[in-house]
Amino acid sequence: MPKGGGDGARNRAAWRDWSLKKIQLSGTALVGLAASMRPASADVLSDTLAAINPDMMILFGALGGMCAFAITTAAVLIRHRRQSADLTEALEKEKSDLKFRVDRLEAMLNTDEQRVIVWTGNGAMPQIWGILPDKSGVPRPPAQLLAFGSWLTAKCAGDLERHLDMLFRSGETFSTTLKTRTGSYVEAHGRTTGGAVVLRLRDLTGERQMQAELAARNAKISGELHMLHSLLDAMPAPAWQRDAEGNLIWANQAYAEAVEMPNAEQVIQDGTAFLDAAARTAMAVQRDEDGCFNARIPIVACGERCVFEVTDVNANVGGAGIAVDISEMEQARKELNRAEDFHGRTLDQLAAAVAIYGSDRKLQFYNAAFRQLWDLDPAFLESRPEDGAVLDALRAARKLPEQADYRVWRNKMLESYQSLEAKENWWHLPDGRTLRVIANPHSQGGVTYIYENVTEQLDLESRYNALARVQGETLDNLSEAVAVFGSDGKLRLWNPAFGKIWRLEEDQLAELPHVKEVVSACTLNDVEKEAWEQLAGNVTGLLDNRTQKVSRLERHNGDVLDYATVPLPDGGTLVTFVDVTDSVNVERALVEKNEALEQADQIKNAFIQHVSYELRSPLTNIIGFAQLLSDPKFGDLSDKQSEYADYIQSSSSALLAIINDILDLATLDAGIMELDLGEVDVASTVSAAVEGLKDRIAEARITLQTHVPSDIGNMIADEKRLRQVLFNLISNAVRYSEPDGVVDVTCARENDTVSFVVKDHGYGIPAEILTQVFNRFVGHDTGARRQGAGLGLAIVKSFVELHGGTVDIVSLEGTGTTVTCTFPARPDLADQDAAE
Numbered sequence: 001m002p003k004g005g006g007d008g009a010r011n012r013a014a015w016r017d018w019s020l021k022k023i024q025l026s027g028t029a030l031v032g033l034a035a036s037m038r039p040a041s042a043d044v045l046s047d048t049l050a051a052i053n054p055d056m057m058i059l060f061g062a063l064g065g066m067c068a069f070a071i072t073t074a075a076v077l078i079r080h081r082r083q084s085a086d087l088t089e090a091l092e093k094e095k096s097d098l099k100f101r102v103d104r105l106e107a108m109l110n111t112d113e114q115r116v117i118v119w120t121g122n123g124a125m126p127q128i129w130g131i132l133p134d135k136s137g138v139p140r141p142p143a144q145l146l147a148f149g150s151w152l153t154a155k156c157a158g159d160l161e162r163h164l165d166m167l168f169r170s171g172e173t174f175s176t177t178l179k180t181r182t183g184s185y186v187e188a189h190g191r192t193t194g195g196a197v198v199l200r201l202r203d204l205t206g207e208r209q210m211q212a213e214l215a216a217r218n219a220k221i222s223g224e225l226h227m228l229h230s231l232l233d234a235m236p237a238p239a240w241q242r243d244a245e246g247n248l249i250w251a252n253q254a255y256a257e258a259v260e261m262p263n264a265e266q267v268i269q270d271g272t273a274f275l276d277a278a279a280r281t282a283m284a285v286q287r288d289e290d291g292c293f294n295a296r297i298p299i300v301a302c303g304e305r306c307v308f309e310v311t312d313v314n315a316n317v318g319g320a321g322i323a324v325d326i327s328e329m330e331q332a333r334k335e336l337n338r339a340e341d342f343h344g345r346t347l348d349q350l351a352a353a354v355a356i357y358g359s360d361r362k363l364q365f366y367n368a369a370f371r372q373l374w375d376l377d378p379a380f381l382e383s384r385p386e387d388g389a390v391l392d393a394l395r396a397a398r399k400l401p402e403q404a405d406y407r408v409w410r411n412k413m414l415e416s417y418q419s420l421e422a423k424e425n426w427w428h429l430p431d432g433r434t435l436r437v438i439a440n441p442h443s444q445g446g447v448t449y450i451y452e453n454v455t456e457q458l459d460l461e462s463r464y465n466a467l468a469r470v471q472g473e474t475l476d477n478l479s480e481a482v483a484v485f486g487s488d489g490k491l492r493l494w495n496p497a498f499g500k501i502w503r504l505e506e507d508q509l510a511e512l513p514h515v516k517e518v519v520s521a522c523t524l525n526d527v528e529k530e531a532w533e534q535l536a537g538n539v540t541g542l543l544d545n546r547t548q549k550v551s552r553l554e555r556h557n558g559d560v561l562d563y564a565t566v567p568l569p570d571g572g573t574l575v576t577f578v579d580v581t582d583s584v585n586v587e588r589a590l591v592e593k594n595e596a597l598e599q600a601d602q603i604k605n606a607f608i609q610h611v612s613y614e615l616r617s618p619l620t621n622i623i624g625f626a627q628l629l630s631d632p633k634f635g636d637l638s639d640k641q642s643e644y645a646d647y648i649q650s651s652s653s654a655l656l657a658i659i660n661d662i663l664d665l666a667t668l669d670a671g672i673m674e675l676d677l678g679e680v681d682v683a684s685t686v687s688a689a690v691e692g693l694k695d696r697i698a699e700a701r702i703t704l705q706t707h708v709p710s711d712i713g714n715m716i717a718d719e720k721r722l723r724q725v726l727f728n729l730i731s732n733a734v735r736y737s738e739p740d741g742v743v744d745v746t747c748a749r750e751n752d753t754v755s756f757v758v759k760d761h762g763y764g765i766p767a768e769i770l771t772q773v774f775n776r777f778v779g780h781d782t783g784a785r786r787q788g789a790g791l792g793l794a795i796v797k798s799f800v801e802l803h804g805g806t807v808d809i810v811s812l813e814g815t816g817t818t819v820t821c822t823f824p825a826r827p828d829l830a831d832q833d834a835a836e
Helices: 003-037 039-051 054-111 142-146 154-170 208-233 253-258 264-270 277-285 327-348 368-374 378-382 387-396 406-418 455-476 496-501 506-510 515-522 526-540 581-630 639-670 682-692 694-699 719-735 792-802 827-835
Strands: 114-119 127-131 174-179 185-193 196-203 239-243 248-251 292-301 304-315 318-325 353-357 363-366 423-428 434-441 447-453 481-485 491-494 549-554 560-567 573-579 677-681 703-707 714-718 742-750 753-760 806-812 816-824
Touching: 114 142, 154 174, 154 185, 154 196, 208 239, 239 253, 248 264, 253 264, 277 292, 277 304, 292 318, 304 327, 353 368, 368 447, 387 406, 406 434, 434 455, 481 496, 496 506, 496 573, 515 526, 526 549, 526 560, 526 573, 581 639, 677 682, 677 719, 682 694, 682 703, 682 719, 682 742, 694 719, 714 719, 719 742, 719 753, 719 792, 719 816, 792 806, 792 816
Parallel strands: 703 742
Antiparallel strands: 114 127, 114 196, 174 185, 185 196, 239 248, 239 318, 292 304, 304 318, 353 363, 353 447, 423 434, 434 447, 481 491, 481 573, 549 560, 560 573, 677 714, 742 753, 753 816, 806 816
């Protein structure tokens, strides 16, 4: 039986026992009550109850409980209704009191001529109390009242909104006077109270004293304004006046003529603007703190474009301005500025320092060279100092020549202002510079000083003389014979080596002989004569035909000379002779030795090729017989014999690979290797190379990962040699990798090239061996399994370069080695580009 069922039965049994007990107690009570009331009936009732069975007792008990619950609920409901009625009566009374207080406050607010607007800040519409007369210009409807721009002037509405914004944001109170659109004035007070914002509006039209004062002041101001308008109307310059809203309220006749209107009244009526939009924008942006604007603006007036100097003042009550036509003055100023700027730029380009002093002896202009020459304070120069003050400043800075009597020297320098001719002076400054100073007086007064720094010129002259002496000494001590012939063919310069090598006396050369005379004195056989005649032709030839020539001459005594003729810019010719007899003899010996080495190398290659071919035949037989021995068809072998046969096959295969590599290298060295170019499927070639090394990879427990894009496509190459390159690279990577290592083979196509990258993560190659890995018979042994003949990378490099590609190797000891082979996708196109 389920657990829940047993609990339910127990609960029902307990409830039945409790009910029976309750009914019995009730019956006992009833029996007692009946006995006390009517003894005679008690027995009857007792008998009756005794005759009632338990089910009837349960029913009577339930009915009794329901009656008790109904009576209790009725009592609670009656009590709650009584409490609710009392609470409702109290709330009604409180509401009546509050409404009375609000009505009394509104009546108090409405008795005064004011309007109060309160914002509580809960997002609801503001509350408005009070009234103002219609003549105040303040509307009564709340919607119109809150639209300040509808009954206030634009400026006053903007000021009120700005004050209210500050009041809402920072609680800043305000009190101001506002002008309505009807011309009346309203006083506005703003403050915060109890978390609400309050705006109070009061009518000021009833204050007679203020009106009288304002009327008198208005009359005075009107008179002054009329007088000012009359003055401005008589001026030829356009003048205008605006109100606080920016509307044109007055303009003079010159304004009307400038905008091509018949009179000023028409201008005001139409609101015609004298300034264009750009000028108005500049006026609004460039005003100073006092509201003043002054600038020169190009404006079209009377159909012509003129330049006006515009002055405009803006205040709270409005603004006024005037524009003066300065076109002619501006044009003259521009012409003068252009002329000054042109002369200034011209003088600034001069290397000589220039300073111009006026008739008042004050500095008017100086160029950049002047500022650099004297290194004076720019502020001092811009203050237009006098000539004497500049000399005093230079003397204080010890930049003037040392003088025994400076005052006399200074007065002498200033005499140029009374002179009519230019004066020249030489200043030797304390810092070693030398200046040539020219003082040129003006016809209208003033002096122009020109300071020419001749220090470098004098230094160059000195250096030139020293250089000439150095060159003479250099030529005299050269072992190379040098001679310079002039454009007329005569000897101009020579060194002792020239006279010595040709056995010419110094006295003979001192006569500056013609090249023909030198040829006659130096030629002793036909070879020397022919060489000198060529030299003479270069010396005396026309300018267009004169070129540099280099040749070799073997003299009658066995000496060998290298000679050269070099045309000089001045029309002369430089002839040099170098004795290379010893060098020629050494060169000849080296050539003979090189020929012998080449012959020996050819013999070596022939020997290797011959021996390799001779070895292949018996090696092929050994491999064949070893395979026959391993074949079960020819009889079973013991385990040891099978092992020996496998050793014979593996060793023979390794030896055959080495012999094939040697033959390939010999073929490459002989220059007879030819590629069988054709379309090669790159992906298939990589797969074939990997398949050939499958057993070796499995034996070495190496994981080979190939990364060949599906769209790698084809390339033009010798498929056999390409597969051989990949075979050698992968076998090397497997050989130098640790067991359970990884070798990555990656192919990529970029532009017109295809690259193959083989990367292992083995021992790597030491730095001292890395530069020799492409040499033959060079290997790096790190264990018995990793030994090789050292021909694999040499074969790879040879075949890749034969295809026109390149090989690059990167290795770090302990990290691994990466070999990258880059092939041209089409070797024929690569060869064509190289030829071009």
